[in-house]
Amino acid sequence: MTGVMMQYYVVCKRELWFASRHLEIDRENPAVVRGQRVDDTAYEEERENLSLGMVSLDLLQDGRVVEVKPSSSLEEPATMQLSYYLWYLEEFADAERDGVLVHPTERRRQPVTLDADRRAKVEDTIRGIHEVITSDTPPEATEKPFCSACAYHDFCWC
Structure with a gap:
């Protein structure tokens, strides 16, 4: 279970299924390129990419877990990803932390805390992810407003 899986589950369960099968995304996709650019440049002097x-x-900043995203357009998936990190730190490292979603291109910071409701949502999502990734077939394609920007677009619509 990874944070990206949490994000994919909220955005598109089919995308999650493809990613769980290690199907390579379109690295030339403009959304992927933009995300990589932000990932490479935002907070580069502070960035540590801590793997636990x-x-x-x-990065960790003033004791808070910071998740950097290129835009706030998919806010709930990014919030779920960060919430999973906070949940994971509590469950497996006995470290209670608050989080911050940062959107450098928008100069925006959004605090995220792991309250009881958010904890329950994370745990429900973990169960849902398990269902999706253990399925023999991908979920049915359902067109969403952001499908045309998806790095797996060709797997669904071509």
Whole structure:
């Protein structure tokens, strides 16, 4: 279970299924290129990419877990990814932390805390992810507003 899987589950279960099968995404996709650019340049002097078991944190800043995203357009998936990191740290490292979603291109920071509701949502999502990735076939394709920007677009619509 990874944070990216949490994000994919919220965005598109079919995308999650493809990723779980290690199907390579379109690295030339503009959304992938933009995300990689932000990932490479934002907070580059502070960035540590801390790996703890199955999670890889962008950085810790003032004791908070910081997740950097290129835009706030998919806010709930990014919030779920960060919530999973906070949950994971509590469950496996006995470290309670708050988090911050950072959107450098928008100069925006959004605090994220792991309250009881968010914890339950993370745990439900973990169960849902397990269902999706253990299935023999991908979930049915369902067109969404952001499908045309998806790095797996050709697997669904061509």
